[in-house]
Amino acid sequence: MSFVPFSRLATIVMAGVVCFGLIVPLATMRHQMVVAIGVVVLFVTYVAINIVLWQRMRT
Secondary structure, X not given: OOOOOHHHHHHHHHHHHHHHHHHHHHHHHOOOHHHXXXXXXXXXXXXXXXXXXXXXXXX
């Protein structure tokens, strides 16, 4: 059974905290929805690419 390496998971969690704990709230407080949506799209893309890379490394 193969698990996601701890360092990769920790990096994704830290990026999520920065995005959704700092950048998105600050952007919404300043009424910059384009920035908030852009950050969310970039984070989702980052997670998807990490999943694809992890799957490719497993096989």
